Amino acid sequence: MALFDDNIRKQLAQILDGLKNDVHVVFFSQEIECESCHDAHQFVEELCAINPKLKMRRYNLVTDAEKAAEYKVDKVPAVVMLDKDGNDTNIRFFGIPGGYEINSFLGALLEVSGERQELPEDILKRIQKIDKDIHIQVFVTLSCPHCPGAVITAHRLALENPKIKADMIEANTFVPLSIKYNVSGVPKIVINGEHELLGDQPITAFLDVIEKI
Amino acid sequence: MDFNLSSSLFVGEQKFNAFASDKIYDVIIIGGGPAGMTAAVYCLRKGMSTGLITRQVGGQMADTAGIENYLGYRYINGVELADKFHDQVMQFGIDFENNTTVKSIKDGLYKEVILDDGRIFKTKTIIVASGKLPRKLNVPGEKEFTGHGVTYCAICDGPFYKDKKVVVAGGGNAGIGAAIDLARIATHVTVVQRRDRLKADKVLVDKLKHFDNVEVLLGHVVREIHGSTTVESVAVENRETGAQIDIPADGIFVEVGSIPNSELARGLLHMNELDEIVIDAFGRTNKEGIFAAGDVTDVPYKQIIIACGDAAKAALSATDYILSNPNF
Numbered sequence: 001m002a003l004f005d006d007n008i009r010k011q012l013a014q015i016l017d018g019l020k021n022d023v024h025v026v027f028f029s030q031e032i033e034c035e036s037c038h039d040a041h042q043f044v045e046e047l048c049a050i051n052p053k054l055k056m057r058r059y060n061l062v063t064d065a066e067k068a069a070e071y072k073v074d075k076v077p078a079v080v081m082l083d084k085d086g087n088d089t090n091i092r093f094f095g096i097p098g099g100y101e102i103n104s105f106l107g108a109l110l111e112v113s114g115e116r117q118e119l120p121e122d123i124l125k126r127i128q129k130i131d132k133d134i135h136i137q138v139f140v141t142l143s144c145p146h147c148p149g150a151v152i153t154a155h156r157l158a159l160e161n162p163k164i165k166a167d168m169i170e171a172n173t174f175v176p177l178s179i180k181y182n183v184s185g186v187p188k189i190v191i192n193g194e195h196e197l198l199g200d201q202p203i204t205a206f207l208d209v210i211e212k213i
Numbered sequence: 214m215d216f217n218l219s220s221s222l223f224v225g226e227q228k229f230n231a232f233a234s235d236k237i238y239d240v241i242i243i244g245g246g247p248a249g250m251t252a253a254v255y256c257l258r259k260g261m262s263t264g265l266i267t268r269q270v271g272g273q274m275a276d277t278a279g280i281e282n283y284l285g286y287r288y289i290n291g292v293e294l295a296d297k298f299h300d301q302v303m304q305f306g307i308d309f310e311n312n313t314t315v316k317s318i319k320d321g322l323y324k325e326v327i328l329d330d331g332r333i334f335k336t337k338t339i340i341v342a343s344g345k346l347p348r349k350l351n352v353p354g355e356k357e358f359t360g361h362g363v364t365y366c367a368i369c370d371g372p373f374y375k376d377k378k379v380v381v382a383g384g385g386n387a388g389i390g391a392a393i394d395l396a397r398i399a400t401h402v403t404v405v406q407r408r409d410r411l412k413a414d415k416v417l418v419d420k421l422k423h424f425d426n427v428e429v430l431l432g433h434v435v436r437e438i439h440g441s442t443t444v445e446s447v448a449v450e451n452r453e454t455g456a457q458i459d460i461p462a463d464g465i466f467v468e469v470g471s472i473p474n475s476e477l478a479r480g481l482l483h484m485n486e487l488d489e490i491v492i493d494a495f496g497r498t499n500k501e502g503i504f505a506a507g508d509v510t511d512v513p514y515k516q517i518i519i520a521c522g523d524a525a526k527a528a529l530s531a532t533d534y535i536l537s538n539p540n541f
Contacts, residue, residue, distance in 0.1 A: 003214055004216075008216060008218065011218055012218075039214060043214070096214070098214045098215060098216060099215055099216065099217055100217045100219075100292075102216045102217070102218060103217070103218065103219045120231070141372055141373075142215070143372060145217070145275065145290070145291075145292035146275070146292075148219075172372075182361060182442060182443060183373075184360070184361060184362060184364075184370065184373045184443060184464065185360050185361075185364055185366075185370045185373065186370070186373075188360070196360075198359075198360040200269075202312035204312075
């Protein structure tokens with residue numbers, strides 16, 4: 001049975017019409033011990049089928065271990081987004097981007113395709129000045145309306161600076177990781193494993209923390 | 214699988230610009246909740262050059278789960294309704310500033326709006342629609358455990374307390390609404406209410422009675438929140454006897470009312486003893502050319518539909534003021 005009904009598919013098609021260039025959507029899953037992998041696969045497959053600019057590739061975490069290592073994917077289900085030239089944007093989605101997160105997924109697709117919202121000059125300068133390795137993990141749940149905002153901000157940072165990596169992590173899918181970072185309220189933003197932000201913080205709040213690292 | 218596709222995030226009709234400091238606006242609206250957005254639509258349709266500054270699109274409405282008393286929708290989620298409002302505002306060309314707060318406003322023939330980041334914008338009129346923020350308990354442990362068991366948003370964090378014990382501070386509609394939602398998820402809910410009866414609507418109080426895992430402590434207040442890395446217990450006190458009870462809990466939901474965001478007008482606009490901006494039936498404040506609407510004002514009832522109605526009035530008053538003023 002199809003995941004998206006006709007109404008939603010029409011809306012998605014309209015939104016995806018805004019894609020500028022191709023986006024390579026690289027999907028990782030595994031056969032056993034991954035409850036959400038089947039649904040995640042269906043989600044990504046059906047969505048990519050809506051617009052020819054979305055090129056989907058599928059790998060298995062176990063049997064395609066070198067690919068997993070290449071894209072630094074250590075858990076599934078995972079989506080890696082590459083730009084039209086196959087370059088890694090360092091944008092990751094771990095878990096199914098359903099619920100409210102479909103918005104951050106679509107947002108990422110559009111931005112990676114080249115359809116970027118304008119950022120103020122001074123913010124862009126601050127992002128480009130960052131020269132340390134930064135890993136941002138944004139913990140979300142699918143029923144959290146404020147979460148996509150934080151994910152979109154984190155992914156935008158990753159897009160503008162190759163030193164920055166940003167992950168959306170669905171908290172209920174990756175429970176040991178959520179426990180490790182004491183996630184009890186979302187969105188929870190963890191930077192380089194130790195600096196925390198809570199809530200849909202503006203990009204300046206992210207930068208304030210990153211610049212102090 | 215569910216999908217909550219946002220109607221306003223992507224549609225090409227998004228015409229908005231950044232604020233300009235070298236122009237004089239007709240109207241600057243402070244606040245992007247239901248009042249602010251309604252005022253925006255009215256001003257834009259009247260052809261006023263309009264700017265809107267907001268901390269969060271949707272304001273308090275965006276933190277609300279179920280809305281059943283905004284006409285046209287039998288039941289709608291707060292964020293979705295905020296989305297629809299936002300959509301309607303964005304079809305016009307508006308100057309828009311998100312994730313931003315206003316520090317203060319200055320009077321004069323041309324008013325000034327001063328942002329927290331120092332930027333200043335000039336305008337003929339201001340509509341203050343800055344709403345309210347949740348009130349804190351102001352007890353030891355509250356700040357330390359915010360985000361680690363202390364929360365002000367039941368819809369955001371409820372799901373994390375599945376099979377856990379929670380405390381809800383507050384016996385009004387927000388508190389009892391939260392308690393009902395949590396009773397379905399948590400193993401046990403304790404409602405702590407300072408008065409000797411629940412303030413919430415009968416409909417909600419009756420619903421709460423159906424749950425056998427809810428305990429209501431009337432005439433009690435929260436004194437302290439304890440824990441190690443996360444909340445472990447909440448100490449409450451019987452207001453009459455002074456007896457203290459330690460309630461084991463994994464989280465506490467604070468729903469004890471809210472404070473108006475009127476600090477930006479302190480010393481300038483007349484306020485009541487609750488720090489709400491005093492307005493007349495036209496949405497006018499004590500200063501010519503400055504109007505206000507919504508929860509930040511002394512309107513007796515704080516509801517989305519009332520905020521919208523008052524905002525429309527304020528917008529029309531602002532328009533009349535501009536059109537009839539010989540100086541402009």
